[in-house]
Amino acid sequence: MSFQTAAAAASIKCGDCPIRHRAVCSRCETDELRELDGLKYYRTIEAGQTIVWSGDEMDFVASLVSGIATLSQTMEDGRTQMVGLLLPSDFVGRPGRAEAAYDVTATTDVTLCCFRKKPFEALMMRTPHIGQRLLEMTLDELDAAREWMLLLGRKTAREKIATLLAIIIRRDASLHLQADGGALEFDLPLTREAMADYLGLTLETVSRQISALKREGVIELRGKRHIVIPDLDRLIEETGDDSDGGVLT
Amino acid sequence: MSFQTAAAAASIKCGDCPIRHRAVCSRCETDELRELDGLKYYRTIEAGQTIVWSGDEMDFVASLVSGIATLSQTMEDGRTQMVGLLLPSDFVGRPGRAEAAYDVTATTDVTLCCFRKKPFEALMMRTPHIGQRLLEMTLDELDAAREWMLLLGRKTAREKIATLLAIIIRRDASLHLQADGGALEFDLPLTREAMADYLGLTLETVSRQISALKREGVIELRGKRHIVIPDLDRLIEETGDDSDGGVLT
DNA sequence: CGCAAGATTGACATAGGTCAACGTGTGTGG
DNA sequence: CCACACACGTTGACCTATGTCAATCTTGCG
Structure with missing residues (x-):
């Protein structure tokens, strides 16, 4: 140490x-x-x-x-x-x-x-x-x-990932506020393994779900760690939470 | 109300x-x-x-x-x-x-x-x-x-059930302390559905796991809600936690 | 350059979910 | 005092989301 x-x-x-x-x-x-x-x-x-x-x-x-x-x-x-x-x-x-x-x-x-x-x-x-x-x-x-x-007890893998991303954005938003209409983006501060440990998943499942979200256009990747959210509402739908969620309000 | x-x-x-x-x-x-x-x-x-x-x-x-x-x-x-x-x-x-x-x-x-x-x-x-x-x-x-x-993120259904039972016992023990060597017993204050909601499982899985623990002699049932633990150490092994766990010490 | 460390992807296995039928027991009303 | 209804619990057959194991790709760094 x-x-x-x-x-x-x-x-x-x-x-x-x-x-x-x-x-x-x-x-x-x-x-x-x-x-x-x-x-x-x-x-x-x-x-x-x-x-x-x-x-x-x-x-x-x-x-x-x-x-x-x-x-x-x-x-x-x-x-x-x-x-x-x-x-x-x-x-x-x-x-x-x-x-x-x-x-x-x-x-x-x-x-x-x-x-x-x-x-x-x-x-x-x-x-x-x-x-x-x-x-x-x-x-x-x-x-x-x-x-x-x-999240751990009841959400699906996809919902878990979407929720994690939404939480990171919410937090980021409270610091460097970005253009409301424009695309949101940020760097993931966690490895896939750390995400898995947080979400109660395996890293393979994390990887697959991120790929799936990318394939479907819910998120975009620039490199492995930088994520772009073209449509925040779309992401929030994927979290399984009540539609509003108080993000950016 | x-x-x-x-x-x-x-x-x-x-x-x-x-x-x-x-x-x-x-x-x-x-x-x-x-x-x-x-x-x-x-x-x-x-x-x-x-x-x-x-x-x-x-x-x-x-x-x-x-x-x-x-x-x-x-x-x-x-x-x-x-x-x-x-x-x-x-x-x-x-x-x-x-x-x-x-x-x-x-x-x-x-x-x-x-x-x-x-x-x-x-x-x-x-x-x-x-x-x-x-x-x-x-x-x-x-x-x-x-x-x-x-528990929610990483334990198996069987470990979840065993953990819940162990927690209820630990709590009970702090009230009406029972003979150390003898069998421990208590009434479950929860329905199978409530247990499922607590453990992030379905009630069917809860029921099956309880049946399995009974079949294997880890627990005994008297009626649906009264549970007898013939060997506490045996139950604790099933929780997946560190062996001691500080129960009754 | 070439290797680690991280990430992706595939093939396959399985724990637990889903749907549905069937027990069990207890309180209520005829 | 019976029966029957309803809430709770059990069990079975089947399905699927996610885990497991393993190969391969990517990328930054010594």
């Missing part, structure tokens, strides 16, 4: 932090921020590296500053299921728990803003704003997990 | 409440309890009735006092997936959200301890103990949801 302290990142002041308004610390006042500023330290992890293994002692919690990481569980015989996708501003670790419950793996290069667990927990007791925000974030994650349960 | 105020239940003082030490209010001090006592009202729902429909305006939150309820999501074409099982002390509703996100259905007769949402939210702002406990409970639910994602 390789990591290093990011010399450059270490100098970021919380006030300038890119995830300032979305992370656990988003509700903190100036003086609370100052305290966090003193506690925090940055850590960077290269793409492909595992950040923590399930069962490891975990003496820190963190906010994901940049990059993408996955939470996954693996059975003894190797079957694995992704149980969460961590994006910038998401929280890693659980206050009040000593051991990691899941494997956390960096999908791209990742920067974490870490806090040693004990001081963080102490701060949390003194600072209701942090607990409040963490509750809100946890409730959102619970909703996402439950939406995923519907 | 039929419900009524439980005249008898209405007189329960928080101090005597059966879920006093596990629910959202578990950390509250005497004076905080007094305040809750003033806010709360009881509501009972008969087995089979739906408590709220997904999308409904929801102007209350509640603790489940007795009985069992389910959270589920249904797709337009009728496919449904249970996304949570609510047991006594579990919390219903989400502070800060106006509409219910899931159908909540009473599986058995159910008693709720309700709070109108606005006053409860206000109380939560003033009383960190409630938010803290709710965070803890939400984190536990998130873990449970993620464990269920592994």
Whole structure:
């Protein structure tokens, strides 16, 4: 497991932090921020590296500053299921728990803003704003997990793929908004295997369904990872969800 | 939707409440309890009735006092997936959200301890103990949801059934502890259809797998709903989980 | 250039879904 | 007190979506 302290990142002041308004610390006042500023330290992890293994002692919690990481569980015989996708501003670790419950793996290069667990927990007791925000974030994650349960339990392979693509777009849309009428496009941040682990499929099925969607014109591929959606409504029909879904509204 | 105020239940003082030490209010001090006592009202729902429909305006939150309820999501074409099982002390509703996100259905007769949402939210702002406990409970639910994602995405039908039985036993064990060496037994609180909705299977598959487990002596049936486990380790082997699993330890 | 790592595709196997018939048991009304 | 209806459960025959195994293609990189 390789990591290093990011010399450059270490100098970021919380006030300038890119995830300032979305992370656990988003509700903190100036003086609370100052305290966090003193506690925090940055850590960077290269793409492909595992950040923590399930069962490891975990003496820190963190906010994901940049990059993408996955939470996954693996059975003894190797079957694995992704149980969460961590994006910038998401929280890693659980206050009040000593051991990691899941494997956390960096999908791209990742920067974490870490806090040693004990001081963080102490701060949390003194600072209701942090607990409040963490509750809100946890409730959102619970909703996402439950939406995923519907996908895993009841959707077909094709619906699963379409849903994943739609979710990635929805997320992307909230950042670099694109022309409404025009074609949407984005880079898949996941390998076929990672997609399979997320969707409860095999990579072969993922590959076949992507090919099928391409053949039928629902999506276009530019290279293996870059996807173009000529007609978003068409894609959304394929997800099996209620037609609206609140995308881009 | 039929419900009524439980005249008898209405007189329960928080101090005597059966879920006093596990629910959202578990950390509250005497004076905080007094305040809750003033806010709360009881509501009972008969087995089979739906408590709220997904999308409904929801102007209350509640603790489940007795009985069992389910959270589920249904797709337009009728496919449904249970996304949570609510047991006594579990919390219903989400502070800060106006509409219910899931159908909540009473599986058995159910008693709720309700709070109108606005006053409860206000109380939560003033009383960190409630938010803290709710965070803890939400984190536990998130873990449970993620464990269920592994089951839905990667387990075989047989493993799914065995896991469900093991979970019910684990829960039961924490109440009426039974002789360690002796056979464990319990009543299934769910129909085959509800089990299927929980496990992402059809009821036929559930029925077949239960028959198979019976045929092979992993379980015994007394009537349709009462289950006897002659050898717990044997059942746990069938779940596909790590051998220990922390059951009864 | 030539190999890995990722991705695609094909042939085939199978777990679980679907449709349909048949049990079982319990509460209700004649 | 019977019977019969209805909800729940079981079982069978068959089908299909997805998994498995294996060969081949593509592409970026040392």
